Amino acid sequence: MNISxxxxxxxxxYIAQAFCxxxxxxxxxxxxxxxxxISNPLIRQRFGLLVIVLPVVSFPFYQLxxxxxxxxxxxxxxxxxxxxxxxxxxxxxxxxxLLFIIIILITSKIFLFQEMVPVLKxxxxxxxxxxxxxxxxNHPSVLQALEHLSVEKPDIFTIDDDDFMLFSxxxxxxxxxxxxxxxxxxxxxxxxxxxxxEIAHIRRNKKPFLIIAFLFRVVMFFNPAVLLEFRRIIQExxxxxxxxxxxxxxxxxxxxxxxxxxxxxxKILNPLKFRGLFKMRDSxxxxxxxxxxxxxxxxxxxxxxQKVDGTWAELIFTIFVIMGINYFVV
Amino acid sequence: MTVVILVLCLKFLNYxxxxxxxxxxxxxxxIEEVRSKLNIRDIYIPSYFPQGLVWPPSEILAQEKPxxxxxxxxxxxxxxxxxxxxxxxxxxxFKPDEKIRIQRIKDRVGYPLRGRVMMLEAGVCTNGExxxxxxxxxxxxxxxxxxxxxxxxxxxxxxxxxH
Numbered sequence: 417m418n419i420s421x422x423x424x425x426x427x428x429x430y431i432a433q434a435f436c437x438x439x440x441x442x443x444x445x446x447x448x449x450x451x452x453x454i455s456n457p458l459i460r461q462r463f464g465l466l467v468i469v470l471p472v473v474s475f476p477f478y479q480l481x482x483x484x485x486x487x488x489x490x491x492x493x494x495x496x497x498x499x500x501x502x503x504x505x506x507x508x509x510x511x512x513x514l515l516f517i518i519i520i521l522i523t524s525k526i527f528l529f530q531e532m533v534p535v536l537k538x539x540x541x542x543x544x545x546x547x548x549x550x551x552x553x554n555h556p557s558v559l560q561a562l563e564h565l566s567v568e569k570p571d572i573f574t575i576d577d578d579d580f581m582l583f584s585x586x587x588x589x590x591x592x593x594x595x596x597x598x599x600x601x602x603x604x605x606x607x608x609x610x611x612x613x614e615i616a617h618i619r620r621n622k623k624p625f626l627i628i629a630f631l632f633r634v635v636m637f638f639n640p641a642v643l644l645e646f647r648r649i650i651q652e653x654x655x656x657x658x659x660x661x662x663x664x665x666x667x668x669x670x671x672x673x674x675x676x677x678x679x680x681x682x683k684i685l686n687p688l689k690f691r692g693l694f695k696m697r698d699s700x701x702x703x704x705x706x707x708x709x710x711x712x713x714x715x716x717x718x719x720x721x722q723k724v725d726g727t728w729a730e731l732i733f734t735i736f737v738i739m740g741i742n743y744f745v746v
Numbered sequence: 747m748t749v750v751i752l753v754l755c756l757k758f759l760n761y762x763x764x765x766x767x768x769x770x771x772x773x774x775x776x777i778e779e780v781r782s783k784l785n786i787r788d789i790y791i792p793s794y795f796p797q798g799l800v801w802p803p804s805e806i807l808a809q810e811k812p813x814x815x816x817x818x819x820x821x822x823x824x825x826x827x828x829x830x831x832x833x834x835x836x837x838x839x840f841k842p843d844e845k846i847r848i849q850r851i852k853d854r855v856g857y858p859l860r861g862r863v864m865m866l867e868a869g870v871c872t873n874g875e876x877x878x879x880x881x882x883x884x885x886x887x888x889x890x891x892x893x894x895x896x897x898x899x900x901x902x903x904x905x906x907x908x909h
Contacts, residue, residue, distance in 0.1 A: 420812035421839045440752070447748045487843040488771060488807060488817070496756040500763040503770055503812050511812065737749060745756065 419513040423502050429486055429746075431520065431638060432498045434471040437742045438641035441467045444741075448734050452727075457655035459727050464652065466731075466738060467645040469632045474742050485746060495744035520638045527637040531646075542585030545573060545593050552591070557599050561608040565664055570618055572611070574599070580678050584614040586621040602674055609661050609671035610678075616660035620653065651708050658712055672716035679709045769810035776802060777818075784810045790834050790889055791818075794906035796899050798823045799830060813837040814887075819845065822894075829894045830903070834887045846892040848877045859901065860908050868897045880904045 422428040445463045454460055478485050491497045502513035552571035562569055571591040575581055581595035592614045599607065620626060629649070636642040662668045764770065774780045777789060786808065795801065803818040813836040820830040833842040851869040857880070858864075864882040871877040871894060878900045881890040889907065893900045 418812065418837070418839075421837065424839065424841070440756075443752060444748070451748070484843070489843050489845075492771070492773065492807075494760070495753060496760045500760065500770060504763045504767055505811065741749070741752065741756075 419511050419517070420499070420503050423499055423513055424486075430475045432502065432516070433475045433746060434636065435516075435520075435639055435641065436496065436498050436745050437474045437738075438467050438471040438636070438639050438645070440742055440745060441470050441738045442641050442645060444734060444738050448730070452730060454727070457652040457659065461649050461652040461656065462727075462731060463734065464645050464649045465629055465632075466735060468629065468636060468642050468649070470735070470738055470742070471639065471642065472632050472635050474739065478743055485743075491746050494746045495741065497746050499746075519640060523640045523643055524638050526643060532634075538583065539585070542583070542591070542593065545575065555599065557604065557607060558594065558611070561604050561611055565608065565612060565615070567612075567615055567664060570615065582610060582614065582678075584617050586618055590618040590621075592618075598678065601677055603670070605665075605667055605670040606674035606677070609665050609667055610674050612661035612664040613657050613671065615664070616657035617653075619660070620657065626653075651711075654708070655712060655715060658716060662716070668716040672713050675709055675713050675716070679705070767811060770812075771807055771809035771815070774806040774808055777806065780806060780808045780816060784808055784814070786810060786814045786816065788885060788887075789816055790832070790884065790887070790907045792832070792891075792903045792906040794902050795820075796895065796903070804828065813840070815840050815842075817842045827894075831892045832889070832907075833891075834884075834889045836887055838888050840888070842890065846877055846879075846894055847871065848879060848892075853897075857901070859905060862908070864904065866897060866901070884908070 423432055445467055449460055449463055484490055502516055504512045506512060553574045555574050558572050573591055573593050575593055575595045577595040578597040579595060580598050582598055584592045592611060633642060633646050658671060661671055769784055780789060800821045800823050804821040805819040807817040809815050815835040817833045819828050822829040828845050831846055848867060848869040849872050851867050853868045855866050856863050857866040862882045864880050866880045868878045875894055876896050877894050878897045879892040880900055881888060891900060891904050
């Protein structure tokens with residue numbers, strides 16, 4: 417099939433326009449967060465969701481209000497027509513559209529292997545751990561840590577492993593899984609904060625909002641801008657759970673110390689020093705992970721946990737700006 | 747301010763490929779300009795025009811890449827209204843704008859004309875006026891002629907395009 421023909425079909429137009437719409441939403445959201453100095457992760461996450469949700473609905477919505485939006489006349493008068501770029505030929509023979517398709521395929525592969533497969537693995541792993549044990553363990557140090565937490569406590573299972581393993585499962589019977597390695601490494605206060613963090617994850621996952629957001633993300637599996645934004649949303653999620661854990665334990669210092677002990681490395685080798693692509697990729701991932709943990713530690717040490725202010729007006733205004741501009745982006 | 751900068755950037759990014767690749771779709775002032783700037787072998791123009799039609803075309807759109815295509819729109823002399831659209835395209839999947847949209851098709855028949863089989867459709871447009879469309883394959887092009895008129899008039903126009 418001719419590439420230019422594909423990008424004139426509804427499927428092709430949807431993919432190409434969803435990409436453009438998400439990039440524009442990303443730029444606007446980025447500026448809005450900077451201009452209004454939004455530092456609260458919950459609000460940043462709400463704004464970030466616009467980058468994921470709006471491109472899913474924008475194309476069908478615009479087509480509904482103006483079926484002639486894909487016409488040649490509309491395209492000629494539009495703000496930006498991606499087909500002009502996709503039809504552009506490199507060296508007079510290779511259409512740029514081919515490069516775009518390759519980027520989409522790579523993004524889809526990353527989505528499959530770095531997001532879907534780990535989610536499935538995590539779900540299966542939690543089920544396996546759970547089925548291995550009928551009753552939750554009542555490990556004395558965990559019980560002690562939970563004693564002062566005034567929340568509904570999930571089942572907690574210990575994993576006999578010296579490695580640092582800590583994760584939670586959601587659903588009807590949420591549970592937290594914690595390795596003995598972590599229990600040995602952390603003090604009672606620190607253990608309390610990391611468990612509170614996991615409880616926050618369980619509480620947050622009960623809300624359909626996040627599940628719906630994930631479904632929107634799945635629809636945009638091909639979209640590189642959405643891939644980036646979704647990762648940022650996940651990072652914001654960690655910060656939201658940090659805030660909730662601090663709210664429960666009133667002890668940001670303990671959580672910060674726990675993060676340092678468990679995940680933070682003082683020295684990371686420069687990724688550019690590696691010659692092999694795989695080594696460089698692994699090192700880059702480690703570097704980026706360390707940066708994220710580092711920023712969480714800085715937040716906790718600054719005690720910058722804030723309240724959520726009413727920013728709905730700004731959010732609605734941003735939606736109108738994005739939708740207004742994107743209408744003329746075909 | 748951010749919005750203004752973004753809009754200007756989009757406008758510039760939209761202009762850039764047009765500047766780099768001059769043979770993609772754009773408006774032209776005349777058929778002669780299309781002939782001189784694009785390497786399109788044949789441009790099919792009717793030699794018969796019904797009365798009340800304005801020459802030259804009110805709008806000419808053409809491209810050479812990704813495939814050759816020319817669209818010509820003609821206005822009525824009486825009112826500023828598009829009454830005839832002629833399009834030719836080297837791709838069967840090319841869809842010109844439906845500025846003359848047949849709302850309700852009454853008849854669709856294969857019509858033999860000078861050794862070609864044309865697809866002739868007759869019906870009514872949005873405001874109830876008669877509309878018809880004919881399309882056929884010609885030397886590697888798909889030619890479509892749509893008019894706000896009865897089929898006999900349209901067939902005369904189409905016939906005059908075949909050399």
